[in-house]
Amino acid sequence: MIFSLTAHRVLDLLFPERCVLCGGYLSFRSRRGPFPVCGDCAGSFVPEAGPRCAVCSMPLISEDRLCMRCRGRERRFADNHSLFLYSRPRVARALAAYKGEGATGLAIFFGDFLADHLRGLDPGLVLVPVPCRRESLTRRGFDQVLLLCRALRRRHGFRYRRLLVRSGGGREQKTLNRTDRETNLRGAIQPKKSIRGGVPKRVVLLDDVFTTGATADACAGVLTAMGVERVSVLTIAID
Ligand SMILES: [Zn+2]
Ligand SMILES: [Zn+2]
Structure with a gap:
């Protein structure tokens, strides 16, 4: 010793x-x-407590059940759960270090928190990573959502399947407003070719940050068309 x-x-x-x-x-x-x-x-890092929107999990201040963003809005996913608020400086810093500075070890850090949440859900659940833009992959050298999936499988035994791909260039979502985000995504998210063994009935779509929900919605639309009956979304933070 x-x-x-x-x-x-x-x-x-x-x-x-x-x-x-x-x-x-x-x-x-x-x-x-x-x-x-x-x-x-x-x-x-403590997951947010208190009342949250039943659809997107944004903390509610005076609203009832749904936040202002989700009122009167059709979503193709059942719900999103975000562990943390992007507005907390340490959360934003950790995500910047993970995505922008190559601190890939943080996949394990975030993965442990995600696993704590996933353990409370259906034990047979299948994770589906939101596919990465090719430019981001080239720039970073890694797919940040796929690394989370790998950490969740290796350390916690969760299954994941890569059912989606992102084709074409498409601009980075965070630089666009809501309408442009939806246009930018149209046709960019597609089913992966040669999927073996059919698709699961229920999946948890995994992403790093939930902003307008446009990416999650586009992915959920494609997954539903592929035969998935229920898409829940899990993200590290909501912005
Ligand atoms: Zn909401
Ligand atoms: Zn420290």
């Missing part, structure tokens, strides 16, 4: 790694798991 503690201290000195959220040095003692987040920062 003394030997191994000393060895870890030597490694800490040789390879100082910093917490992607607060910038503090991570040591054998201060890190919480196999991801670059210190124990204090990890402890500050």
Whole structure:
């Protein structure tokens, strides 16, 4: 034990790694798991409590059951659940580090929270990742939603199936307004060719951030046309 503690201290000195959220040095003692987040920062991630919209999970202030965005709006998915609010600075910082700075170890960090939520659902559920834009894949070098699926399978035993692909260029959704987002997505999300073994009846569509819901809606429309009967959506954060 003394030997191994000393060895870890030597490694800490040789390879100082910093917490992607607060910038503090991570040591054998201060890190919480196999991801670059210190124990204090990890402890500050608490899924949002309080009343939330029955469709998109946006926290409700004075509204009843549905938020303003979801009123009078047809959605092709049954519901979305987002663990955190994108407006919390640490949540936005962690997502930026994960998606934009190559902190891929955060797939495990987020995956553990997603697994906590998924364990309360149908045990036979099948996850479907929202497909990545080709430009994003080229720029980042990894598919951030697929990495979450892999972490969920490897560490928690959840199944996932890649039933969708994203074709064509399409502009990045976050740069567009709601109408343009819907136009941009039309035809871009398609069923994957050569799907073996039919499609599941119920799926949980996984994405990183829920904004207007246009991406989730386009994916749900395609999945429904493929024969899926119920599409729920699970996302790390809602913006
Ligand atoms: Zn930290
Ligand atoms: Zn809503």
